[in-house]
Amino acid sequence: MWVKRDDLLHPEVSGNKFRKLKYPLLAWQDRHPTWVSMGGPWSNHLHALAHAGALGGWPTKALVRGAPGMQSATLDDCRRLGMQVSFVSRDDYRQLREDPQAWRRHLDTVDDKHVWLPEGGSSPQALRGVAELVDELPFIPEVIMVACGTGATLAGILAGLRGRSRVVGIAVLKNADYLRQEIADLLLQAGYPAYQNYELITDAHHGGYGKAPPELRQFCREFSAACDLPIEPVYTGKLFHALKKMQQAQAFGDDDRVLAIHTGGMQGARGFAEASLIPPQV
CATH class of the missing domain: 3.40.50.1100 (Rossmann fold)
Known part of the structure; x- marks a missing residue:
């Protein structure tokens, strides 16, 4: 074995998150995007995206399943790296999975530089x-x-x-x-x-x-x-x-x-x- x-x-x-982020990030690297994605409070994907955003100088925003004020070491890292974290209900999170445009309703402003990455970067x-x-x-x-x-x-x-x-x-x-x-x-x-x-x-x-x-x-x-x-x-x-x-x-x-x-x-x-x-x- x-x-x-x-x-x-x-x-x-690390790992599959690095590989899954590689080409979406490269495609936008010269266009100053703001990355928006979703995940749970211990999400490996959001953790990886926050690091990638900090390294590339790109703003990142996360829609996290959970109640406002929820804490985790992962979210602490994400915030420290500059990621803006907002919480959504389980029903809203389900809609984020099902509707590729639902994320827009959870941001105060959206323009053509906001780029959505699905759950897990998938x-x-x-x-x-x-x-x-x-x-x-x-x-x-x-x-x-x-x-x-x-x-x-x-x-x-x-x-x-x-x-x-x-x-x-x-x-x-x-x-x-x-x-x-x-x-x-x-x-x-x-x-x-x-x-x-x-x-x-x-x-x-x-x-x-x-x-x-x-x-x-x-x-x-x-x-x-x-x-x-x-x-x-x-x-x-x-x-x-x-x-x-x-x-x-x-x-x-x-x-x-x-x-x-x-x-x-x-x-x-x-x-x-x-x-x-x-x-x-x-």
Whole structure:
């Protein structure tokens, strides 16, 4: 088994967030944009966007699911980096997902320099950056495994593989069958074929997005210590826990080379009471 350490791509903008932001940001870098996006109070995407905005000199605004006054270390970082944070209700947040123009109603002023980035940075343009991951590999393994939140990282890997190998996505949220359509739509919108060489595992979410029962937290601690590889319960912990279960079930062929993608996101581990027991990497 191999691990692609995308958590080491950049000291602040790590993992799949770096890759998903790369080409949307490059396309606008000379036009002085104001970036607007959405996320939860521990969002890796908003954390990465705030850092990218500070580095590029671009204003950033976040529409955060939660009550006014909600605090988190992630939001503290975002504000310190200059991001303007506003809170929206769960109903409004759902509308932001469903209506690509809904964000405009939450800003006092909007002009043609305001640019919207969907939740998780999961735009069709993001796939190009993720696809570059494949060209960095020393070989094409028989199986690539990755955690899935919005499906964009998996779709980008499929784009880079161009029909080769098999991708196994570990959905980190409940009722994730809809991600198959999200993946198909992203590939279509980004101009790629409708690749089908993937499997989506939907029963390894440990209770849903952001849920981290004691068994999973214990696994993260033990895995991090044994492998000297920091993981967290929201994404990578669920990925490597599922990988272990699949190995135990002999789900891979004897000659299969299995590569897991570490997508970063260690800053989000601060959202758990036992975060201090998980090696930090922010």
